[in-house]
Each structure stands twice: as C-alpha cells, then as structure tokens.
Amino acid sequence: FTEDEAQEFVQRVKRFLGLAEGDPVELVAEPKIDGLSVALRYEAGRLAQGATRGDGVVGEDVTANLRTLKDVPERLHGSRIPATLEVRGEVFMTKADFLKLNQDQEKDSKPPFANPRNAAAGSLRQLDPRITASRRLSAFFYAEGELSEPIAGTQWDFLEALRELGFRTNPIAELCPSIEAALAVCRKLAETRARLAYDIDGVVYKVNDWALQRRLGFVSRAPRWALAHKFAAERAMTRLNDIVIQVGRTGTLTPVAELEPVTVGGVVVSRATLHNEDEIARKDVRVGDTVIVQRAGDVIPQIVGIVESKRPKGAQPFAFPAKCPVCGSHAVREPGEVARRCTGGLVCAAQAVERLRHFVSRNAFDIEGLGRKHIEAFFEAGLLKNPAGIFKLHERRAELEGREGWGPQSTGNLMRAIEERRK
Ligand SMILES: [Zn+2]
Known part of the structure; x- marks a missing residue:
C-alpha cells in the first residue's frame, strides 16, 4: 500500500x-x-x-x-x-x-x-x-x-x-x-x-x-x-543460529529456524518457519546467515530472505536430513510431495507424541492438565503409548501419584477429567 x-x-x-x-x-x-x-x-x-x-x-x-x-x-x-x-x-x-x-x-x-x-x-x-x-x-x-x-x-x-x-x-x-x-x-x-x-x-x-x-x-x-x-509487514534482521527439524503427527519433517532473538513490530521473535526442504534450497538459507524475518498479522514469523554480503566464510548449504532426527528411520519424499516424511510410523516417538497431543487437544483433555509437557513425560516413562492408553491411565494411578509434581489431588483431577470424556 x-x-x-x-x-x-x-x-x-x-x-x-x-x-x-x-x-x-x-x-x-x-x-x-x-x-x-x-x-x-x-x-x-x-x-x-x-x-x-x-x-x-x-x-x-x-x-x-x-x-x-x-x-x-x-x-x-x-x-x-x-x-x-x-x-x-x-x-x-x-x-x-x-x-x-x-x-x-x-x-x-x-x-x-x-x-x-x-x-x-x-x-x-x-x-x-x-x-x-x-x-x-x-x-x-x-x-x-x-x-x-x-x-x-x-x-x-x-x-x-x-x-x-x-x-x-x-x-x-x-x-x-x-x-x-x-x-x-x-x-x-x-x-x-x-x-x-x-x-x-x-x-x-x-x-x-x-x-x-x-x-x-x-x-x-x-x-x-x-x-x-x-502498514507494511514488519521486518527485522537477525542471525540464524540453527535449523532444527520438527516431526509432526503424520511424520512430516518441518524445518524451523532458531534465531538470535529480535524484536519485530514489538514482539520478540526467536523462531521462524522455513516451510520445507525446497524453500531452504530456493532461498539458500545457511546456518550462520543474517536473515530477514517478517511478521505480518496472524502469520507465523517467516524468513523472507538472507543478506548475502553478511554470510560468514565457510557457511555450508543446509543438508536436509534423510533420516528422522527422533527415531532414526528413513525419511522419504514421495514424488510430487514437498514434504519429507519419517517412515518410522509406530516406532517413531515424535509421531506418537504428536498423535497423543492431537487426540488430547481435539477431545479437550488439555483443559484439565494433560498438557504437552505431561504427554511427553508420560510417553517417556512408558505410562502412555497411544490415545487408547489415556483411558487406561487409572490402572497406573499409583505410579502417577509418585511422579514429581503429581500428588493424589492432581492425579484425582486428571482421572476425573478423563472419566468425563469417556461418557
Ligand atoms: Zn521418526
């Protein structure tokens, strides 16, 4: 405008x-x-x-x-x-x-x-x-x-x-x-x-x-x-410290830029989406680069470009992993797809946790204390493997109550919230 x-x-x-x-x-x-x-x-x-x-x-x-x-x-x-x-x-x-x-x-x-x-x-x-x-x-x-x-x-x-x-x-x-x-x-x-x-x-x-x-x-x-x-979208320059790969519920590998925190339009931004493998290659984004971050309205902050003159010597093109960073299974890209996916399926902890999170948020268990951190911790402890396991958590009540940060009362609250959704 x-x-x-x-x-x-x-x-x-x-x-x-x-x-x-x-x-x-x-x-x-x-x-x-x-x-x-x-x-x-x-x-x-x-x-x-x-x-x-x-x-x-x-x-x-x-x-x-x-x-x-x-x-x-x-x-x-x-x-x-x-x-x-x-x-x-x-x-x-x-x-x-x-x-x-x-x-x-x-x-x-x-x-x-x-x-x-x-x-x-x-x-x-x-x-x-x-x-x-x-x-x-x-x-x-x-x-x-x-x-x-x-x-x-x-x-x-x-x-x-x-x-x-x-x-x-x-x-x-x-x-x-x-x-x-x-x-x-x-x-x-x-x-x-x-x-x-x-x-x-x-x-x-x-x-x-x-x-x-x-x-x-x-x-x-x-x-x-x-x-x-x-107003024009707000932009700022900052350093790209790392590119990390997140694994989603369906196994999609999504690259995320970890940034030196920078204020863009009054909001501190420390992460931005890089969308997919092709986007990284197209923009030739490398770890260590000075990048231009944009924030516009509701959209997740994005990297719109790099400042080539500020590229550190020896910066290497980003090599997108061919294996899932969480379970080590092959990550494949089907013809015609932009996303690379982990083939680990049931053995992939990242996918299992994301599926649990998705199930929990869809069923509104999260209102009573089954947040992301809890799901990850329960999964790691072997208390929870899949959505059906949520309804069997009561069988392991004693273990739950013994966990750090949990007591009879908070465990009781969680059990009641789960019972509510069973109906
Ligand atoms: Zn995996």
Whole structure:
C-alpha cells in the first residue's frame, strides 16, 4: 500500500461528489486495531444484545460475555440517549494482558495463544462468561449501526457523542483537514506503534461529513467514503543460529529456524518457519546467515530472505536430513510431495507424541492438565503409548501419584477429567 493510493482515494471521492481538485475534504484518521469486530445494541439505554461481526454480517451472540468487559457500558449515560442505538467496535487484548495470559497458560500446561488477536477471539467465544471476565479484554467503539434518531452529523462528533454516552473511543484518532494531514498521522503511528499498548495494523481514513458519506454510499458492501491503509509487514534482521527439524503427527519433517532473538513490530521473535526442504534450497538459507524475518498479522514469523554480503566464510548449504532426527528411520519424499516424511510410523516417538497431543487437544483433555509437557513425560516413562492408553491411565494411578509434581489431588483431577470424556 502506498501513499499514492491514499491520494487517489481522496481524488475519487472528490470526483464522485463533483468537487474541485482544490476543495477540502475533512477526514478522520483512526488507528486500525488488530482485534475482533463486535456490534452492541442498546434499547432504551440498556444493553440488549452483543454479537461478533465477520465481514459485515452479524455472527455469534456473545452478549453475556461482552457484558463482562469494563469498556462495554450496561447503561448509557447523558441526556441524549436514543431509543435504539447500535454501535460497532473492536474487542482486543493489550500486549501486556496477552503476555500475562500466556504465562498463565504455560503454568497450567495449556497451549499458548499465537497472538493477541487469537487470544481476544478465543476469550470472547467462551461458553462460560466467567472465563471471559478473567481474560481482561478491552474495546474501542467507532462506528454506528442502526440509530433511532441522529446523534451526530460527522464522524468526529459521533466519536464525541459515543464518549458522552459512556463508550470508550480511541484517543489517538485525529480529525484531519486534508489527506496530507491524515498521511502524517499514518506515518507517525507507523513509527510509534511498537510503543502502543495494543497491536494496530494500519490506519482507516473516513470522510468526516456524514451527509457526504451518504452521497458516496457503498460499492459491493465496501464504503466509498473510507479507506483502510495497512502498514507494511514488519521486518527485522537477525542471525540464524540453527535449523532444527520438527516431526509432526503424520511424520512430516518441518524445518524451523532458531534465531538470535529480535524484536519485530514489538514482539520478540526467536523462531521462524522455513516451510520445507525446497524453500531452504530456493532461498539458500545457511546456518550462520543474517536473515530477514517478517511478521505480518496472524502469520507465523517467516524468513523472507538472507543478506548475502553478511554470510560468514565457510557457511555450508543446509543438508536436509534423510533420516528422522527422533527415531532414526528413513525419511522419504514421495514424488510430487514437498514434504519429507519419517517412515518410522509406530516406532517413531515424535509421531506418537504428536498423535497423543492431537487426540488430547481435539477431545479437550488439555483443559484439565494433560498438557504437552505431561504427554511427553508420560510417553517417556512408558505410562502412555497411544490415545487408547489415556483411558487406561487409572490402572497406573499409583505410579502417577509418585511422579514429581503429581500428588493424589492432581492425579484425582486428571482421572476425573478423563472419566468425563469417556461418557
Ligand atoms: Zn521418526
């Protein structure tokens, strides 16, 4: 995305409205939060319904969960409360709350969330509102839905009206007299975003005047009066310390780059995917290389290239192993396949553990303490070999209770969780 496209956006708006090139068009520049879109409906000043929104359509009803958010008012304030008000916003998790949540997940041997956006989505879609309440979600509101009476004539006044009604709006939104001013806001945010308390992935420019917005209308559901200016993907340079091979549930060997930890867009990255054998060869990635790491939205960090001038002398092309690093069986690549697979099958510990993990996560045993570390430890100790063995764990209860970190109570909890799933 370039600044030229933002200029073109405003020129299109002016042409459509029959304005002269030099006529001013006021814009509101709002940071684009990387969160989950929601819509709240208030009737007679009270919260009546809240739902997630995907691609402009109303999704799941999550009213009870939204009620637990401190940024979602139960009752509207002020003297100008419309009979019906629908307001749209973004639910998100701050970077600090996200790190705290993942620390808690780790303590409980639960899988970590990949990013704040996933954590917010997972927390809002809980069946139990008490879990949502414990997750510290935040929200900003910025758009109108159905309104029984007008409460503003411009986007800027609407944001002010929302604050008077008791909603939280983003304080770094700015009213801009021109696209040049809006682009300056965008440049400033691109530089300072790493220091913000939450992730943003761009800036949205909106024509401020609602009368002009109505004249501009929509083209196939996309408003002609707004433009989302996404930031370029974030990149950083760092050293590739090693390439390790992970073995998946079906035996696929996946190369993973171990990196000298580096901050990319405010997040510390120490691993990145290298996809497969061909990708490594195509990019000629070698251990010791200085690599360019990219992080874009939800995607796992990737290595987009190397800095050849910084390659250490004697760095060797990576030799992809022909044997499984875990069980030593031959790893073969079938014609037409990109992946090399371990042929060890049942003898391969990596595959067995991954199959167990997959089974456990699919059946939600993990909520009660069968996390990755436990599965690996049980497998190594011979307590658990395959999914069916989970239901026979009670036969080895005495051994379990004697294990480090386990006692009668935690063992009892695990036995009960397993019994629950047997039904
Ligand atoms: Zn293997």
